[in-house]
Amino acid sequence: MNRRTLLTLPLAATAPLSAAPAAPSPGTALCLNEDNSHWFFTRAGQQQYTPGGVASFVDQYAGTQVRELILSANSQRTSFASKVWDPIWLGYDPKGPDSQPLFASTAEAARPGARKWVDTAWRLHAAGIDPYALWIARARQRRISPWISMRMNDLHNVDDEKSYMHSTFWREHPEFRRLPWRHLDWRDRAFDYSNAAVRDYHFRLVEEYCERYDFDGLELDWMRFGFHFAPGKEEEGSELLTAFMQRTRRLLDVWQKRRGHRIALGARVPSRPHTALALGMDGARWAREGLVQMLTPSPFWASIETDVPVEMWRRLAGENVTLGVGLELLIRPYHAYRPLETNSLETVRGAAASLLSRGADRIYLFNYMDSQTVMADMENYPALLRECGSAATLAGKPRRHVVTYADTQAPGEASNAQLPKSLAAGQWTSFRVHTGPALSKAAARFNVEGAAQLTVRANGVECPAAGHIEAPTPGPATGFETFRLPARLSHWVILDVQASSPCTIHWVEIAGA
């Protein structure tokens, strides 16, 4: 059985097969996550919303490598007319000013923007239009597999207790928070899933999604925002989340009989197996036990992660799961690096080429949307959607393999960042870069603070200096020192680097084609 087709297999013959979904185009391996606010923000202010106009949003992904369109439909509130959770427009007065109570706690300058989401969602509801139902139907027409993604613990704006984004349940139950004794950052204010009331509250929305929408798959997005238990309680918590996944899978088993087609369960979890386990999200077990059919190890938000250990995930999760490795939009070599920049076609090509070569079944694009939250070179968005899902379409095209880091750690867990690296005069250091399939022509690039000359070897071979260049976008303002690499390097490249004088290296990449 081919893992890449696993999700589209017909339901066992014993089940009624009334409405099998159209098979997505073969050979495609992108998932695209559309978040729960972006469309509403960016399509605000229209005089009239028509079902056809709303549905047409999906069309741009038809004929691309997008195989699953994964529609995120809630944060703490829903962007549709939920009967069990608060819709985003709860408390909204369409005729009121921007200073109305719903937005009172929002900074004045941010109110018009916030209102766009709320107002668009409200208008659609008022017009009797359910955008998710339309998008799901249109996706099937376009041979794209429609999924719903549920954010399981969204913490946008939790520094503002009164933000329009928050649910009544979250506001009214500070005792259900992960660290009720501290308000240090957003992590502390997450729901603590060790409370049965929290799990039940969230399961009600799972049930509603099943009843309301006919999707091919339901993703539980545990990476929004990734912290679900009090520190030290994650090991017990892991059992609770696994039970939640079992409960969800059982519900989907019921619904796939009703719908007459398979319904997959997916999960987004932290990018590193040990971090996922330490935070109570045992995605590998969920896969081994057949609870999830799609598993998406992913960074949180701060940076794309170019070195997700796909081989380890495969060993742990087994062959019967579709592994979709999550890419985020931002890119940085370490957490304190500034300015924040977004990925470009070339940096995504690099990550995708590497991760696919390591066994990823899907490249899962998160925050790669068609406007507002976008890649650095948006003119290349169509190319990104047509190239980055397959080694064949990536072959021979310029790509950049940038050293980044894992942005999510369990409490107390050390960072795995390779950068920044300060070197004394004469000191050697090493960087590891996974480059995927062989590069016929490539260079190593370093951003160096200090006047040091570098000596560089790649897998032992001396690399002649090739001069200073301006960095492309994304990239550091002070540019790169470059070194010519031997031809046909592939997979792991270890760069052994010696500095002639004290310096700090902030960025390392291998660029080539």
Add this chain to the structure above:
Amino acid sequence: MNRRTLLTLPLAATAPLSAAPAAPSPGTALCLNEDNSHWFFTRAGQQQYTPGGVASFVDQYAGTQVRELILSANSQRTSFASKVWDPIWLGYDPKGPDSQPLFASTAEAARPGARKWVDTAWRLHAAGIDPYALWIARARQRRISPWISMRMNDLHNVDDEKSYMHSTFWREHPEFRRLPWRHLDWRDRAFDYSNAAVRDYHFRLVEEYCERYDFDGLELDWMRFGFHFAPGKEEEGSELLTAFMQRTRRLLDVWQKRRGHRIALGARVPSRPHTALALGMDGARWAREGLVQMLTPSPFWASIETDVPVEMWRRLAGENVTLGVGLELLIRPYHAYRPLETNSLETVRGAAASLLSRGADRIYLFNYMDSQTVMADMENYPALLRECGSAATLAGKPRRHVVTYADTQAPGEASNAQLPKSLAAGQWTSFRVHTGPALSKAAARFNVEGAAQLTVRANGVECPAAGHIEAPTPGPATGFETFRLPARLSHWVILDVQASSPCTIHWVEIAGA
């Protein structure tokens, strides 16, 4: 099938069973590694060596929890009369002065010590005594399972090309070294196993061990010293080492028929699965494929590692392997920490209690010898051998769970050290400590540089300050700030810590009973 008994199962009925080894005592779970020089150093200068006297070394481990006595018999030279490798006395003139050519490159003050090893081994050989044969036989008599351990890439003294410890093969083939273009530290001068000549040279000693000694198991010690391929060549190298393990397992299959009893294959590999894989030592695969029956994830040398991810190893390596987690003798919270100290009974109890609770089948003691290379409180060595192999014998005894780090990384891989940790005034941080079974009474202890007051919570619960104490040995000279922990803490304890003013935390532990 119980993993703890797996190694002692009789050979399949089809094989001739002429000399099944005596079954070790049940319920024991220590491995003890005796290195290849310690006995020769410490038993030097005797007028006469008798077989009975030599064999009696083993007796101290009879009736303890030591189940496998793992006899290391070579570094670059052998401590017995090898016909295929250089014995340690090659070039030794028993009548010559300490300044004789063999020791010419050794510092004058170190020559008498070095000579002890060489001279003792030579004298035994001259007297027709093979200590390893005697120890193997005596171990069986004492119901201890005898193993031989082969160091696969020992790099003691490689900063001195002419050291008495080096083999002719290593000296004559600098082109076979891992980084022939650099002489930075010992790692660079390791044999590069991508050379068939290197693999064949080592396999000849494997063959000789099989022919010469009737052991229950042969361990290939890939952690002496842990670097076997040029940087960037580890992925290809991994296939070569796996083939080497297959070749060895096949040879053992032949010999177990000849010997009439099972012969296990073991391997020591880096403590972290991703590090082991990145360095080309795919121990998990070796276990999954039935090549090894004992797998020992282990630090290298710089510190005991109290947080070996046993659960992850078990998942990756499967149920059919005996997992022996390696303890080293030194203890430090991070690499630059000084002074170097050795573990005590209480710190080993802590590590063992935790690792056994996480699924280790054996606690594997490396460098815990009966003299010279010894634990801090040597008077407790008998207790260590009788307590640290079982949760039952550890229960209720005082133990210390010290935060340490993994001392081995693949090139470019970041350290996982939690310490040292510098905090600004008011800053929070977290430490994670695995404590094993529940502690009825325990304290958190911090070594703090700076006058800061700490606020401490353990798994969310406030911990009252309990004053400053002198540190036990091992421990920092400036002592500990202590905090009373809630009763019945177990498994993972997350310590959330806030500093009142700038400080640096150098040591963290949980001590209790």
